[in-house]
Amino acid sequence: MDSVLDLARWQFGITTVYHFFFVPLTIGLSLLVAIMETIWLRTRKQEWLRLTKFFGKLFLINIAMGVVTGIVQEFQFGMNWSDYSRFVGDIFGAPLAVEALLAFFLESTFLGLWIFGWDKLPRSLHAGCMWIVHIGTLASSWFILAANSWMQHPVGYHFDKATGRAELDDFWAVMFNKVQLGTFPHVILAAYMTGAAFILGISAVLYVKKAEADRSMYRGGMRFAAWVMVVAGIGVGISGDVQGKIMTDVQPMKMAAAEALWDTSDTCAPFSILTIGTRDGKHKKWALEVPCVLSFLATGHTDQRVQGIYNLQKEYRERYGADTSSTTFSSGDYTPIIPITYWSFRWMMGLGVVGALVGLGLLWLTRKNKAPTARWFAVVAIASPVMVLLGNSVGWIFTEMGRQPWVVFGLLTTSQGVSPGVSAAEVWISLVGFTLVYLVLAVVEVGLLVRFVKKGADPFVEPPTPKWRESDEDRDKPLTFAY
Amino acid sequence: MELTTVWFCLIAILWMGYFVLEGFDFGVGMLLPILARDERERRVMINTIGPVWDGNEVWVLTAGGATFAAFPEWYATLFSGFYLPLFLILIALIVRGVSFEYRHQRPGATWAGWWDRAVIVGSFVPALLWGVAFANIVYGVPIDGDKEFTGNLLTLLHPFGLLGGLVTLGLFLTHGAMFVALKTDGDIRHRARALAVRVGVVAAVLAVVFLVWTQVHTGDLATAIIFAVAAVALVAGLGAALKAREGWAFLGTFFAIALAVAGLFVALFPDVMPSTTSPDFSLTTESASATGYTLTVMTIIAAIFTPCVLAYQAWTYWVFRKRIAVHHIPTEELEEEGHKDHTGIDPDPGGVVA
Numbered sequence: 001m002d003s004v005l006d007l008a009r010w011q012f013g014i015t016t017v018y019h020f021f022f023v024p025l026t027i028g029l030s031l032l033v034a035i036m037e038t039i040w041l042r043t044r045k046q047e048w049l050r051l052t053k054f055f056g057k058l059f060l061i062n063i064a065m066g067v068v069t070g071i072v073q074e075f076q077f078g079m080n081w082s083d084y085s086r087f088v089g090d091i092f093g094a095p096l097a098v099e100a101l102l103a104f105f106l107e108s109t110f111l112g113l114w115i116f117g118w119d120k121l122p123r124s125l126h127a128g129c130m131w132i133v134h135i136g137t138l139a140s141s142w143f144i145l146a147a148n149s150w151m152q153h154p155v156g157y158h159f160d161k162a163t164g165r166a167e168l169d170d171f172w173a174v175m176f177n178k179v180q181l182g183t184f185p186h187v188i189l190a191a192y193m194t195g196a197a198f199i200l201g202i203s204a205v206l207y208v209k210k211a212e213a214d215r216s217m218y219r220g221g222m223r224f225a226a227w228v229m230v231v232a233g234i235g236v237g238i239s240g241d242v243q244g245k246i247m248t249d250v251q252p253m254k255m256a257a258a259e260a261l262w263d264t265s266d267t268c269a270p271f272s273i274l275t276i277g278t279r280d281g282k283h284k285k286w287a288l289e290v291p292c293v294l295s296f297l298a299t300g301h302t303d304q305r306v307q308g309i310y311n312l313q314k315e316y317r318e319r320y321g322a323d324t325s326s327t328t329f330s331s332g333d334y335t336p337i338i339p340i341t342y343w344s345f346r347w348m349m350g351l352g353v354v355g356a357l358v359g360l361g362l363l364w365l366t367r368k369n370k371a372p373t374a375r376w377f378a379v380v381a382i383a384s385p386v387m388v389l390l391g392n393s394v395g396w397i398f399t400e401m402g403r404q405p406w407v408v409f410g411l412l413t414t415s416q417g418v419s420p421g422v423s424a425a426e427v428w429i430s431l432v433g434f435t436l437v438y439l440v441l442a443v444v445e446v447g448l449l450v451r452f453v454k455k456g457a458d459p460f461v462e463p464p465t466p467k468w469r470e471s472d473e474d475r476d477k478p479l480t481f482a483y
Numbered sequence: 484m485e486l487t488t489v490w491f492c493l494i495a496i497l498w499m500g501y502f503v504l505e506g507f508d509f510g511v512g513m514l515l516p517i518l519a520r521d522e523r524e525r526r527v528m529i530n531t532i533g534p535v536w537d538g539n540e541v542w543v544l545t546a547g548g549a550t551f552a553a554f555p556e557w558y559a560t561l562f563s564g565f566y567l568p569l570f571l572i573l574i575a576l577i578v579r580g581v582s583f584e585y586r587h588q589r590p591g592a593t594w595a596g597w598w599d600r601a602v603i604v605g606s607f608v609p610a611l612l613w614g615v616a617f618a619n620i621v622y623g624v625p626i627d628g629d630k631e632f633t634g635n636l637l638t639l640l641h642p643f644g645l646l647g648g649l650v651t652l653g654l655f656l657t658h659g660a661m662f663v664a665l666k667t668d669g670d671i672r673h674r675a676r677a678l679a680v681r682v683g684v685v686a687a688v689l690a691v692v693f694l695v696w697t698q699v700h701t702g703d704l705a706t707a708i709i710f711a712v713a714a715v716a717l718v719a720g721l722g723a724a725l726k727a728r729e730g731w732a733f734l735g736t737f738f739a740i741a742l743a744v745a746g747l748f749v750a751l752f753p754d755v756m757p758s759t760t761s762p763d764f765s766l767t768t769e770s771a772s773a774t775g776y777t778l779t780v781m782t783i784i785a786a787i788f789t790p791c792v793l794a795y796q797a798w799t800y801w802v803f804r805k806r807i808a809v810h811h812i813p814t815e816e817l818e819e820e821g822h823k824d825h826t827g828i829d830p831d832p833g834g835v836v837a
Contacts, residue, residue, distance in 0.1 A: 064584035067537060068577040074547050078562025079569055085562075086630075089555020090773040097548035098784055104541040105792045109799050112534035120802050165555075168773075171780045419563040421631040430570045437574055441581060448588050475805075478813040482526060483533045483587045 005418045007427040008080040011434065015072050017393050018438050022066030024392050025385075027137045027188065028195015029059040032228065034130040041127055046460040047217035054457035055199055055221075056130075060115065061448050065441060067108070072434065074100070080427065084407055084417030091150060091157055091168045095143040095175075103140035107133050119464045119480035141188060142175075149180035151408050152399070153250040159411070166411060179250060182243035189239060190352070190392055192232040197355055197385040200225035200362060204381030206456050208373050214456065219371055222381070226362040229384075233356025240349070241297065248298040251409060253312045253334065254402035255298050257341035260284075264308035269294035275342070282338070309335055320410070336404045344398035351391030358384040486778040487768040490553035491755070493785060495748035497549060499741045501542035502613070502651070503658075506740055507733075508532040508539055510659015512579065512606025515599055518663060518678060522592070523809040524671050525599065529583060530812070531666040534803045536583060538796055540576070552781055556630055556771035557755045564624065564632025565616055568639065572609045579605025610655045611648040615639060618647020621697060621747050623757035626764050630771075633760065643696060650693045653686030654717075654743070658736040661720065665729040668808035676724050679732065683721045690717065694743065701750045701757075709749060713742035 033056050040048035074096065077085050085092075113121065114129040121129065150157075156173025157166045168174070203221035210218065248255040255261075259271065262282065271293035277284035292302035299306070316334035358380060365372055407414040464480055511532050519525040532539075551558040562569060578601040586598035622643050625633045660679035664672050694710040702710070720735015751757075755771050758764035772778070 060584055061588065064581045068580035071540075071544065071576055071580075072573050074544050075562060075569055075573060078547075078551065078558045079566055080563070082559035082563035082631075085551065085559040086555055089551055089558060090777050093548065093550075093552030093555055093558070093773065094777055094781055097545065097552040097781060100541060100545035100548040101785065101788050101792065104544055105538065105796065108537035108541050109796055112537060113799055113802060116534040116803060168777045168780075171777075419559075419566075420629075421633070422563050422566050426566050426570075429567065433570060433574055437577060441577075444581075444585065448585065451589070476810060479530070479807070479811050480813075482530045482812050483583060 003424050004422060004427055005415050007424060007431055008418050008422075009414065011080060011427060011431040012076060013397075014431070014438070015069065015076065015434055017396070018442075019066065019069040019073060020392060020396060021389055022062050022069065024187070024191035024194040025198060025389070026059060026063040026066050026195075027134075027141065027191035028193070029055060029062065029198065030130060030134040030137055030195075031192060032195050032199055032225070033059055034127065034134050036224075037127040037130060041123055047220060049463075050217060050457040050460055051221050054452075055202075056114075058198075058202070058449060058452060060111075061445060061452075063111065065445055069438070079430075080419055080422065081407075081417045082419040082421070084412065087165045087412050087417065088151075088408060089165070091154075091166055091174060092147050094168070094171065095147040099140050099143035103136045103143065107136035107140065110136065116479075116481055120466050122466055123463070138188065141191075142184060145183050145187060146175050146177060146180045149177045149183055150174050152247075152403060153177060153179040154408055154411055166408070178246055179243075182239060182246045186236060186239040186243050189232045189235040190388075190395070193229055193236060193352070193355060194385065194388045194392060196225040196228035196232060196359070197388040198225075200229060200359065201382040201385045202453050204362070205378045205453060207371065208375065208378040210456055215371075217457065219366060222362060223366055226359040226366075229359030230356055230363065233352065233359060236352055236356075240352075244297050245300055248306070251403065252307045253309070253316070253336070254341070254399075256307055256309045256312055257336045257338055257402050258345040258398065259294050259306075260338050260342040261294065261306060261308045262310055264305065264311045265295070266305045267295070267303045268292040269298070269306040271297065273346070309338070334405060336402050341398055341402045344394040344401065348391055348395040348398055351387045351394070355384055355388040355391060358387075485768075486775060486782060487553075487772045488752075489782060490549070490772070490778055491748070491752060491768045494546060494549050494553065495745060497542055497546035498617075498748070499744045501539070501546055502655075502744050503737050503740050504539035504542055505536070506610075506651075506655045507658045507662040507736075508536040509606040509610040510655040510657070511663060512602045512659070513610060513656055514659050514663065514675075514678070515603055518660070518671060518675055520671075522595065523812050525595075526587075526812045527667055527671060527807050527809055528663060529586070529602070530807050531663060533583060535799065537580070538799065540580070549781075553773050553778060554755055554766075554768070554771040555773055557766055560626060560630050560632055560756055560766060560771075561620070564626075564634070565619075565639065567636045568612045568616055572612050575605040575608035577605075607652070611652045613648075614651030615644045615648035617651070617744075617747060618644045618693070620756060621647075621701065621751050623759040623765070625760045626756060626758035626766065627760060628764055630764070630766060643693075643700075646689065646693050646696070650686070650689050650743075653682065653689050654736065654740050657683040657686045658733075658740060661724065661729070661733040661736050664724070665733045666806055668806040671809075672729075672806075676727065676729065676732070679736075680721055680724050683717070683724070683736070687714070687717050687721065690714070690739075690743065694746065697747065697750055703750075706746045706750045709742050709746035713739050713746060716742060 033052055036048050036052040036055065039045075040052055077092075077096075110129045110132040114126065114133065117126055117129065154166065155177050156168065156170035158169055159165075160167045200222050203218045203225060207215055207218035207222060244255065259269070260275065260277075261269065268291060270289040270291045272284075272287040272289045275284050275287040277287075295304045295306055296302050298304070313333075313335055320334065362381065365377070403409055405413045405415070407417045511528055515525055515528055519528055547558070547562075550561070582598040582601040582605065586595055586602075616639070619639045622641075624638060627633050657679050660675045660682060663675035664679060667675065691714055694714070698707055698710060716735050717739035718735075720732045720737075720739060723729075723731035723735055753767050753769070754765045755768055756766040758766075773781075
């Protein structure tokens with residue numbers, strides 16, 4: 001194994017998984033905070049402004065991390081994956097550039113206006129800023145997911161032999177790739193679940209801990225979040241199902257790897273909830289199986305054939321070659337690491353389902369003015385954002401590991417994409433450097449979150465009415481918000 | 484004009500925008516321990532850039548993305564070749580970025596002090612290294628026939644490269660001081676203006692040496708004119724600062740930086756990364772570019788959305804146009820906890836109890 005390749009993959013994995021804790025959380029929170037502020041504007045109920053400011057502050061602590069860890073992503077393709085960048089740049093670069101131009105400017109500028117604009121912008125415009133930030137996060141997701149979907153299922157391109165790279169033929173085909181159409185709703189709805197779980201967990205803890213006076217506020221917060229979680233959860237399930245069928249169509253190996261289905265099953269393929277087998281995943285000793293479910297997940301029919309790994313491996317060898325010295329394709333093994341795909345697929349679905357059930361359970365427990373104040377209730381509630389966050393991570397680990405050995409499916413293997421001129425020592429330095437800085441920041445960020453959750457929402461303060469013309473007295477007033 | 488030339492110009496404009504905008508917020512960050520005399524003044528300085536620094540930083544992300552899309556070979560060679568400097572810049576931008584948001588989240592001088600250090604170092608490192616990187620791009624680096632950079636970190640640290648770093652460092656310090664003078668009121672405003680002139684003279688000398696060296700190395704008539712106008716803008720800016728005309732002074736450093744960057748790109752053209760190994764291996768706007776179709780799509784998108792971005796970014800500067808003085812900094816948070824002790828000594832420096 002080439003160690004620069006392994007190190008670069010570990011670095012990409014660590015920095016990307018870490019970045020993607022903050023991404024879904026802030027996509028979800030930006031929407032929910034925008035809704036809360038809008039509810040306050042409509043109803044003028046003080047508690048909604050208090051919740052807006054409280055969760056707005058927690059949102060800012062998280063988006064700061066999302067922004068800075070995102071810069072690494074933009075640079076890393078060129079730094080560690082220069083041959084990948086040369087190969088895909090004509091196609092992959094455009095969504096990245098457009099993402100920065102359309103989304104990052106929008107998010108950063110209007111976030112600044114939201115943070116500092118309480119005394120400077122009319123109230124509806126202030127709430128509008130958070131809505132625009134949310135639209136920015138959606139635009140950003142659209143472009144980066146379109147870029148990723150192209151890696152899963154290249155469309156709208158041709159391979160140019162003279163330049164040795166993939167070249168764009170149809171920008172719209174890339175933007176509306178069918179993989180993208182399944183992935184975007186799945187990822188965004190999962191992000192809404194994540195933001196909602198965060199609000200649900202923290203509101204429930206404060207509901208149990210805080211004095212009677214604030215209970216109705218936190219109860220409102222957690223019920224609002226629970227509804228979002230359930231509705232988004234159902235949407236995640238439906239979109240995931242659609243995605244599974246598209247995946248079976250364009251990357252049958254990934255579906256086979258998700259189930260560790262070695263032999264093709266001609267009809268009624270079972271789905272295993274648990275398997276105990278050998279460490280390489282090739283032989284199962286015992287499995288808890290549900291008949292025909294895999295056929296349904298993969299094709300929409302319980303009696304359809306699902307292709308197995310052995311078959312696909314043979315087929316891919318014929319199509320892409322088995323010669324390890326081949327200049328076009330360096331590897332003859334087209335099977336991903338099965339235990340990783342098998343378990344990440346299950347954990348993704350399991351954590352998602354449990355998350356949605358927590359939301360449903362909370363709605364039931366808090367019906368008709370009821371609400372439990374027992375400690376277990378808070379513990380289960382606060383575990384839900386952690387579960388949903390991990391569900392997001394294993395979902396992406398499944399998607400990306402399930403595509404291996406390809407970086408661009410059918411066109412370029414991961415080993416062909418790595419930077420040839422970067423040394424192992426250099427990647428060691430950056431891998432260790434990023435990991436250490438990220439660890440320190442994780443401790444700081446969790447510490448801050450715990451601190452603010454313990455404090456709870458600040459008391460209500462009527463925000464100042466912004467004036468277009470300031471008097472001398474106004475001019476000397478302290479800022480409503482300052483760093 | 485060829486689309487490759489259009490995109491070369493657009494990328495130049497993105498870097499110009501990045502340096503004139505984030506240039507001043509790097510400057511403000513580095514001047515934190517020099518200009519501010521106490522916590523209130525440090526907060527005044529940080530709040531001058533608070534609402535805008537993140538938007539400024541997006542210019543470099545867009546420049547990176549645009550280079551990837553329009554000149555994939557340039558992006559690949561540059562980013563993998565300048566691996567360690569870029570790694571250091573990224574680490575600096577990470578700790579600096581969170582510092583602005585996290586600094587005020589806990590009371591206590593120790594907490595704020597650590598984030599101040601992060602802001603200072605996180606501003607200093609990119610201010611220096613972007614200059615080193617750009618000087619190297621213009622000067623040329625060893626690139627082989629496979630478009631791969633064949634040097635190492637030390638290859639980049641030659642006198643011309645280091646001088647380039649000192650020039651951006653000096654210019655950003657001056658530009659930052661000008662910005663503080665423009666955006667604050669009270670004592671700090673006057674100190675910032677005086678400092679801008681003093682630092683500005685040193686920066687001007689360094690910049691002139693660097694630009695003349697560049698002119699001798701790769702310049703032509705166009706670069707000579709642009710560099711001359713940049714120098715005039717800088718001197719005019721310093722003169723305006725002496726006369727306490729802060730707006731004009733800031734415009735002076737603004738245009739000096741923008742024009743200096745523009746001149747470097749003109750000196751570079753039509754290469755994007757000259758090779759010192761052999762001129763045949765140099766990456767040019769033609770040999771490094773994406774296809775005509777990709778460039779066309781990108782041109783349409785840029786033509787529609789760039790004016791919108793410029794409009795709302797300009798609007799945000801207008802919203803936050805007010806000067807900030809120490810009496811504008813809210814104090815409740817400080818008095819509420821952590822600073823209960825009126826002797827000024829923090830009873831809980833680590834913020835452990837609070």
